[in-house]
Amino acid sequence: MSTSVPVRLVLASQSPARRKLLQAAGIEPDVLVSGVDESQVVSERAEDLCLELARLKAQAVRDRLRPSRDERTLVLGCDSVLAFDGEILGKPDDAADATRRWQRMRGRSGVLHTGHSLIDVTYESRAEAVASTTVHFADISDEEIAAYVATGEPLAVAGAFTIDGLGGAFLTGIEGDPGTVVGLSLPLLRRLLAEVELSIVDLWTKVAPGGQEIEHLG
Numbered sequence: 001m002s003t004s005v006p007v008r009l010v011l012a013s014q015s016p017a018r019r020k021l022l023q024a025a026g027i028e029p030d031v032l033v034s035g036v037d038e039s040q041v042v043s044e045r046a047e048d049l050c051l052e053l054a055r056l057k058a059q060a061v062r063d064r065l066r067p068s069r070d071e072r073t074l075v076l077g078c079d080s081v082l083a084f085d086g087e088i089l090g091k092p093d094d095a096a097d098a099t100r101r102w103q104r105m106r107g108r109s110g111v112l113h114t115g116h117s118l119i120d121v122t123y124e125s126r127a128e129a130v131a132s133t134t135v136h137f138a139d140i141s142d143e144e145i146a147a148y149v150a151t152g153e154p155l156a157v158a159g160a161f162t163i164d165g166l167g168g169a170f171l172t173g174i175e176g177d178p179g180t181v182v183g184l185s186l187p188l189l190r191r192l193l194a195e196v197e198l199s200i201v202d203l204w205t206k207v208a209p210g211g212q213e214i215e216h217l218g
């Protein structure tokens with residue numbers, strides 16, 4: 001399903017992790033931060049909450065774009081939350097909150113849900129879904145919790161942990177796509193692109209694995 005015009009992906013997220021994940025996969029997104037106030041959405045279900053927020057972020061950025069005849073423009077919004085112990089947890093409020101969370105999470109499991117909303121600005125179509133990955137937390141010590149919180153890393157991320165940073169040492173395993181934990185599932189993005197009649201190959205702009213330059217598949 002290749003396309004005859006260049007495809008531009010606009011990532012509606014300030015997340016450096018999401019951008020790096022796309023870049024490593026050969027996709028160089030433009031970034032337009034949505035500025036959506038996440039506190040405006042409340043939901044009982046983690047999957048509904050993260051999908052609604054992803055939708056709001058994508059729409060807020062879409063509304064700032066004009067379709068162009070020279071390219072196919074897509075907007076991707078994402079939002080990640082941790083479902084743990086019957087609660088929906090985003091980023092911790094502060095260091096004390098991150099500490100309390102880890103004292104509860106250690107030795108137990110949670111599910112990191114990431115909502116994805118893809119809008120095809122050119123054809124006004126959209127595709128959206130939630131990816132979920134179960135995360136098992138190691139039974140870490142109070143000293144490890146204190147040291148981890150002191151780095152500040154847990155304060156900036158949904159669930160107060162990372163899989164690809166310092167927090168990776170404090171997980172014993174996952175079931176599902178690791179990208180979902182970072183904040184963007186590439187296998188799910190591939191499926192959403194297929195729903196709008198595109199292939200992920202159409203978005204490759206950087207050097208392919210193995211080093212050879214990819215001509216833009218246009």
Ligand SMILES: Nc1nc2c(ncn2[C@@H]2O[C@H](COP(=O)(O)OP(=O)(O)OP(=O)(O)O)[C@@H](O)[C@H]2O)c(=O)[nH]1
Pocket residue numbers: 012013014015016017018033034035038057078079080081091156157158159161162163164165181182183
């Ligand atoms: N590097 C990394 N980042 C993570 C991980 N888990 C969650 N995050 C980040 O935590 C943040 C989750 O908050 P969100 O509200 O989804 O996104 P945000 O950072 O506020 O950015 P916006 O999309 O602009 O709202 C995202 O930036 C995720 O990339 C992880 O395991 N590794």
